[in-house]
Amino acid sequence: MSGFESNPFADPVDVNPFQDASITQATSGATENVGEFNPFAGTNSGKTIPISAASSQPAVLQTSMEQSAQENAAAGQASLIKQQEELERKAADLERREQELQTGMENNWPPLPSFSPVKPCFYQDFEEDIPEEYHRICKRMYYLWMCIATLFLNVLACLAYFTADSASGVDFGLAILWFVLFTPVSFICWYRPVYKAFRSDSSFSFFFFFFVFFFQVAVYVIQTVGIPRWGNSGWIAAISMIRVNLAVAVVMMVVAGFFTVNAILSVILLKMVHSKYRRTGASFTKAQQEFSSGVLTNRTVQTAATSAASAAAQGAFGRNQEN
Incomplete structure (x- = not known):
């Protein structure tokens, strides 16, 4: 019966493969190594990062950004200053060249002979200076302006008036004064400004011309009227001489006619210049800017202002010492 009690499917030897000595040694060693392994070891070395150190990093970053912004602003300001100095240097160079060119151009007006001791004072060339329009x-x-020769005819008419009426000597004297005074003044005060205005499109020259030429028109009207004892051979003075001396009256009427033509032409040309002025884009603001820049950059004005300031400072210092 013992033979039937045994299990035919059982292994003849009940062997546990995990009981093998080599396997047991390997598994025990692996377990020990796993227990000793620390994945966080060596990273922070057991030290913690304080919160203050972590929070201080953005402040350092912000400070560095502010410093970089200040450096950029300083660099931009330095660049602008350098550009301004460069522009000022170029402007001074252009002004110097323009002065050299103007110096190189010989004055040609008034046209005088070469042997004359008096030399031309102005340069004038319509083809070169004035735009074609x-x-x-x-x-x-x-x-x-050339019609200013009427003043010379006025002197002759007043001379004839004086020969016919001895009481009109005042008119003859004033006629000489008007001829000597108005001839250069009219050229400098209203003809040259309008010439410069058309040459360089200068708003200041235009406004200066309009201001002075308005008085010139008024003078032409007064000369045309011919108020006695004002040194003008106008219509009133000429008509008053008809009964005294007809020949002198005719001469004076001719001069009065020239004064009338001058007055009419001056009004017409004033309107024409004003119409041209409106097309140039000139304005009172530009005139102020040109005047300011011209006065501030004028060396004569700068020297005078410096001298006046120095004298005032010395006077104030002297008074303080006396006190």
Whole structure:
């Protein structure tokens, strides 16, 4: 019966493979190593990072950004200053060259012979200086100024008036004064400004011309009227001489006619210049800017202002010492 009690499917030897000595040694060693392994070892070395150190990093970053912004602003300001100095240097260079060119151009007006001791004082060239669209109006203004010769005829008429009436000696004297005074003053005060205005499109020259030429028109009207004892051979003075001396009256009427033509032409040309002025884009603001820049950059004005300031400072210092 013992033979039937045994299990035919059982292994003849009940062996546990995990009981093998080599396997047991390997598994025990692995367990020990796993227990000793620390994945966080060596990272922070057991030290913690304080919160203050972590929170201080953005402040350092912000400070560095502010410093970089200040450096960029300083660099931009330095660049602007450098550009401004460069522009000022170029402007001074252009002004110097313009002065050299103007110095190189010989004055040609008034046209005097070479042997004359008096030399020309101004340079004038319509073809070179004046734009083509302003040639006609500028030449007409020049011809109007040439009509200043009427003042010389006025001197002759007043001389004839004086010979016919001894009481009119005042008119003859004033006629000489007007001829000597108005001839250069009219050229400098209203003809040259309008010439410069058309040459360089200067708003200040335009406004200066309009201001002075308005008085010139008024003078032409007064000369045309011919108020006695004012040194003008106008219509009133000429008509008053008809009964005294007809020949003198005719001479004076001719001069009065020239004064009338001058007055009419001056009004017409004033309107023409004003119409040209409106097309140039000139304005009172530009005139102020040109005047300010011209005064501030004028060396004579700067020298005078410096001298006046120095004298005032010395006077104040002297008074303080006396006190």
